[in-house]
Amino acid sequence: MRLPFSLFVGLRYTRAKRRNHFISFISLISMIGIALGVMVLITVMSVMNGFERELRDRILGMAPHVLVQGLGTPIEDWQALEQKVKEHPEVIGASPYVQTESMFRFQGRERFGMVQGVLPNKIGEVSIVKDNMLTGSFDEIKPGEYNIILGASIARSLGLNLGDKVSLLILKETRVSMAGLSMRAKRFTVTGIFETRSEADKSLAFIHMDDAAQLLRQEGVTALQLKTNNVMNVYDINYQVSELLNHQYFVTDWTRQHETLFNAIDMEKKIMFILLTFIIAVAAFNIVTSLVMLVTEKQADIAILRTLGASPGSILRIFMTSGIINGLIGTLAGVILGVLLALNLPDIVNWVETAFGISVFPQDVYFVNFLPTELIVDDVIKIGLSAFAISILATLYPSWKASKTQPAEALRYE
Structure with missing residues (x-):
């Protein structure tokens, strides 16, 4: 199956070895950063959902x-x-x-x-x-x-x-x-x-x-x-x-007595989502960096493509493809790791308590003496889409700069 021109060239740029290995390193860091951000966000939201469920079951189970x-x-x-x-x-x-x-x-x-x-x-x-x-x-x-x-x-x-x-x-x-x-x-x-x-x-x-x-x-x-x-x-x-x-x-x-408590939990979840999304945004800046360096490295290639008839829009899509692939890989990896960690976190905490002889949540101190988690599919979808959207936004400026490259200027010193 023949791929569209922009997608074909963008995938080739993504897979090709860089003359400057630092670009490849920055691309790898951007993917790892996005994956870690998504994983942490899914895990934290699952833990907060678990605590909300425990509070709801215990408090509203009696009220x-x-x-x-x-x-x-x-x-x-x-x-x-x-x-x-x-x-x-x-x-x-x-x-x-x-x-x-x-x-x-x-x-x-x-x-x-x-x-x-x-x-x-x-x-x-x-x-x-x-x-x-x-x-x-x-x-x-x-x-x-x-x-x-x-x-x-x-x-x-x-x-x-x-x-x-x-x-x-x-x-x-x-x-x-x-x-x-x-x-x-x-x-x-x-x-x-x-x-x-x-x-x-x-x-x-x-x-x-x-x-x-x-x-x-x-x-x-x-x-x-x-x-x-x-x-x-x-x-x-x-x-x-x-x-x-x-x-x-x-x-x-029950809302007359306990509504404030559950509203506070809901607000904490929203604030936590916003704050942890910044982790993904910081990782997305690495996509900007790697694409800017890639555009600089490929100035001659861009000039040749323009000379052969490639439009500015094609150049824009080529470099967007390269950045989006990094964001997609990081997002998918983060979703998989986050789901696995959220589902197994209580067992991990139990193992840590048994192995090191400590109590993470002492029963005489905490309202809930274990680490509850509740993985909600809607949260996973929302986090994944948000991370992918941030990755797409991060590709816009470097790709736009690439599309504005003038062939004569780029080939002047080649």
Whole structure:
């Protein structure tokens, strides 16, 4: 198959040995630089996607996607409300709860937190807590037995273990008298400890909903928490559920509390992409350098081609082809290396920790104690296209200068 003239000559220039080996060295450096930039950018974006996934799964695994509350009063017939909201196709789980602020007291130590009265057979529909039990079981919290499930951080700070008795002081029942402040207290038996590696471990405990209602002397439930199919589309679901309930309840969603966090993560990803793209841009300057030197070396060749009838546009395309090949090779190599590194990075980090006896992410320090990665195809495509586009831009000026070469001037000293 016959290649177009400009492409044929450009490929010959790319493969030919240089009289000046420094040009070949600069071309090699440009390809390596682009490959390294693309590889690092893919890896970093994959790690940030992994951390975002872990935060989303851990935080939103504990937080209700959508929350339905009464307008200033508890919800009495929550079963009917549950049936109504489940008519929405995006709602896949619902669980009622009774919630109050409280203080935990054990052997002179105290800790503030939130207590949720839940139904053990319903909480699994909306929360990951049942899948993250360190010890004990959620099935142990039964009405009238006053058992409690604690977050791991609360249990550690108070020195609590299974079977210990912890006093639960209800802040809502605080009374002021001449003797000072007094709060209603009830002793609970610790029958389980959960750890989700989220803020819930530090501030949340679970008891049976009937026990909570009795402690608070409350009829009905505080709210109905919902789980949805699409956690990132809760704004629309929120509005639709409110419409379904004829706006008779206050409906909110997780974005009211956690939107700032996820917006910050998204902004960090964008800033990181922009900053690391500069690495590729710096590598692309080497393409400019190598092409300028190649144009200088090929002045006589350009003059002869022009004399034989080659147009300035043909000369432009010849040198653009040479530079684009370097950029394409560097981009493809970077994409391949980046994908391989992103897919195997957790195993590499585990090997380093085992081989050198170190802990890169100590569990008692970091929220996520391993290096998560999530390779997204759209990110890989976006990074590859951006790198290739930068490479094309880098060829424009040297190729334009080559197309402006005057044959007589170039052959004057030949």
